[in-house]
Amino acid sequence: MSRIVVFIALRQLWDRKLLNGIAVLGVALGVLVLIAINGIMQGFQVKFLDNILRISPHVTIFDKQLRPEASILTRYEDTFVAAKVAHESPSDRQLRIARPTEIVRAAEQMSGVQAAAASLVGSAVLVLGSKQYPVDLRGIDPAKQDQVTPLSAYLVEGSYRTFSAASDGIILGSGVASRLGANLGDVIVCGSGTGDRLNLKVVGFFDAGIPPVDNSRVYVKLRNAQVLLGKPDVVGRIELRLADTDSAPRVSDSVERMFGYDAESWQETNSNFLGIFAMQNTIISFVVGAILAVGGFGILAIQIMIVLQKTRDIAILRSVGFHRNDILVGFLLQGAIIALVGAAIGDLVGHYVVLALSHLKTHQEGLVKSEYFLVRDDPRFYWYGAAFALTVGLIASMIPALRGSRVEPVDVLRGQLG
Amino acid sequence: MLEVRDLCRELGAMRNRVLDEVALEIRAGEFVSITGFSGSGKSTLLYLLGALDRPSSGIVKLDGIDISLLDDDARATLRNEKLGFVFQFHFLLPEFNVLENVMIPMLRRGKRSRSECQRRASEVLESVGLGELLARRPHQLSGGQQQRASIARAVANDPRIVLADEPTGNLDSKSGLAVMQVFEHLVRAQGLTVVMVTHERTFAARTSRQLEMQDGRIIADIDQRDD
Numbered sequence: 001m002s003r004i005v006v007f008i009a010l011r012q013l014w015d016r017k018l019l020n021g022i023a024v025l026g027v028a029l030g031v032l033v034l035i036a037i038n039g040i041m042q043g044f045q046v047k048f049l050d051n052i053l054r055i056s057p058h059v060t061i062f063d064k065q066l067r068p069e070a071s072i073l074t075r076y077e078d079t080f081v082a083a084k085v086a087h088e089s090p091s092d093r094q095l096r097i098a099r100p101t102e103i104v105r106a107a108e109q110m111s112g113v114q115a116a117a118a119s120l121v122g123s124a125v126l127v128l129g130s131k132q133y134p135v136d137l138r139g140i141d142p143a144k145q146d147q148v149t150p151l152s153a154y155l156v157e158g159s160y161r162t163f164s165a166a167s168d169g170i171i172l173g174s175g176v177a178s179r180l181g182a183n184l185g186d187v188i189v190c191g192s193g194t195g196d197r198l199n200l201k202v203v204g205f206f207d208a209g210i211p212p213v214d215n216s217r218v219y220v221k222l223r224n225a226q227v228l229l230g231k232p233d234v235v236g237r238i239e240l241r242l243a244d245t246d247s248a249p250r251v252s253d254s255v256e257r258m259f260g261y262d263a264e265s266w267q268e269t270n271s272n273f274l275g276i277f278a279m280q281n282t283i284i285s286f287v288v289g290a291i292l293a294v295g296g297f298g299i300l301a302i303q304i305m306i307v308l309q310k311t312r313d314i315a316i317l318r319s320v321g322f323h324r325n326d327i328l329v330g331f332l333l334q335g336a337i338i339a340l341v342g343a344a345i346g347d348l349v350g351h352y353v354v355l356a357l358s359h360l361k362t363h364q365e366g367l368v369k370s371e372y373f374l375v376r377d378d379p380r381f382y383w384y385g386a387a388f389a390l391t392v393g394l395i396a397s398m399i400p401a402l403r404g405s406r407v408e409p410v411d412v413l414r415g416q417l418g
Numbered sequence: 419m420l421e422v423r424d425l426c427r428e429l430g431a432m433r434n435r436v437l438d439e440v441a442l443e444i445r446a447g448e449f450v451s452i453t454g455f456s457g458s459g460k461s462t463l464l465y466l467l468g469a470l471d472r473p474s475s476g477i478v479k480l481d482g483i484d485i486s487l488l489d490d491d492a493r494a495t496l497r498n499e500k501l502g503f504v505f506q507f508h509f510l511l512p513e514f515n516v517l518e519n520v521m522i523p524m525l526r527r528g529k530r531s532r533s534e535c536q537r538r539a540s541e542v543l544e545s546v547g548l549g550e551l552l553a554r555r556p557h558q559l560s561g562g563q564q565q566r567a568s569i570a571r572a573v574a575n576d577p578r579i580v581l582a583d584e585p586t587g588n589l590d591s592k593s594g595l596a597v598m599q600v601f602e603h604l605v606r607a608q609g610l611t612v613v614m615v616t617h618e619r620t621f622a623a624r625t626s627r628q629l630e631m632q633d634g635r636i637i638a639d640i641d642q643r644d645d
Contacts, residue, residue, distance in 0.1 A: 004525040015513040320523040321498020
């Protein structure tokens with residue numbers, strides 16, 4: 001590209017400051033929206049997934065056998081008697097994971113698995129004084145579970161060590177505690193429909209930053225859960241923590257094949273949220289794409305106008321020896337500069353908007369608890385913004401540039417001279 | 419230097435023959451005027467000589483090269499390096515000052531450095547009497563000054579030949595005379611070759627060779643130096 005072409009392009013841009021400024025603003029607005037919307041959406045999504053991934057296991061093995069044993073009647077007779085037993089009572093087939101200790105040990109040996117822990121999950125009701133509150137009861141092995149879902153890190157009050165040591169400790173979610181009005185050291189009566197009642201002592205509160213979890217979950221020792229739920233020696237779940245969270249679906253598959261129990265990755269468990277996020281991101285891409293396209297149409301409209309006004313000047317440049325390509329490159333260059341200046345302004349303003357939003361105090365308590373507006377300031381967004389703007393700018397100026405490069409000087413001269 | 423043979427040009431859907439087998443030879447240092455009524459083919463001939471247009475048939479040879487055979491880019495390069503144009507309207511670029519306008523063809527050629535271009539441009543502008551007005555934009559000049567700036571632009575890049583299409587057509591007689599004198603000066607002092615299309619017989623009479631066209635043919639060719 002000859003320097004004179006750059007020189008002319010810059011001068012022509014500068015000489016139409018107002019028009020080109022409007023085109024620049026159109027692009028800047030698109031880039032600004034791209035950065036702000038992505039920042040807000042990603043801020044929420046990343047925080048949510050981050051919280052989910054810390055408090056949730058990466059892979060959960062459930063007590064559902066994939067190839068269940070045949071019903072007792074079919075086992076009894078060698079010859080086929082009945083394939084289906086109607087109204088079989090659920091208690092006849094108690095769901096459990098057989099030989100949990102072995103599975104835990106085997107799972108820990110798998111590559112990519114950092115830790116495994118057996119647990120039992122059920123529903124229970126907590127009673128403190130006159131207050132009752134239904135909870136999601138988790139019976140765990142404190143030491144192992146802390147390696148899978150680092151519960152001790154979320155303890156806001158009390159001590160995890162006491163929980164491990166005491167035989168009758170219970171850890172409450174912060175929301176559960178406030179609803180019951182429980183304090184450390186309180187003794188809570190805990191019961192379920194199927195097992196015995198137990199008196200448990202509050203030894204800690206946790207706060208995972210996810211209201212649905214904090215408002216419903218309590219942790220007790222596995223042994224106590226088995227008593228409470230009336231399932232002696234039963235293990236209902238084995239949870240795994242992985243080195244690479246993205247490998248969860250693959251690990252889940254191999255776990256199913258190895259142990260014959262239903263397993264679920266965190267992606268499956270949270271597929272409703274991930275689905276919503278994917279949908280959100282698609283919508284955002286459309287919106288941002290549309291806004292940038294409008295910016296592109298701004299460039300297109302203004303440049304077409306300029307090319308039409310400049311037909312005479314193009315003819316002059318062609319007559320003094322400029323090639324068609326010089327004209328083409330000159331207009332493309334103008335489009336690119338408009339796009340890049342717009343992107344720079346959009347990036348800069350976008351950065352400050354994201355910064356301002358991140359300082360905005362809000363009290364949100366829905367899926368994620370936060371004191372500040374959640375935004376993510378990812379440097380990649382700025383590059384995306386610039387790249388998108390440049391692409392749009394070049395595409396938009398292609399039409400005017402081609403039109404300009406096709407001007408025949410002799411046609412213009414004949415027109416001028418009659 | 420410039421040789422034309424059997425040159426024809428047909429225009430429009432009706433294939434109107436605007437030039438009809440024109441033959442012509444122009445030698446270095448000549449100041450040629452072409453006169454004739456509107457539609458006689460003067461401007462068309464000039465565009466063909468200037469590689470701005472392609473003939474329907476025939477040959478235009480500049481320094482032995484048939485320029486009608488060249489492709490678009492090659493003709494553009496040829497215009498840049500060997501030809502200078504002056505049109506009826508000044509055709510200066512409005513975004514650039516007078517000095518820059520004169521420099522642009524030289525910068526495109528890339529033979530001289532920027533500072534050399536600048537020196538050459540101011541020198542040429544000085545010689546056409548615009549030495550004081552280098553920093554003015556075209557719209558700040560009078561019609562005559564604009565036209566002299568165009569001549570400077572046409573001349574500065576050391577062309578083999580300058581083609582002028584009614585350079586005085588849009589000027590009052592005084593400014594027109596000044597423009598004529600600039601051409602005469604350049605021809606005399608620098609040995610420039612000029613082909614000028616004009617309506618004005620008084621200006622045509624001052625040139626060294628006078629062609630007259632009618633219906634696409636040259637009907638008179640008076641070379642004063644031959645006399």
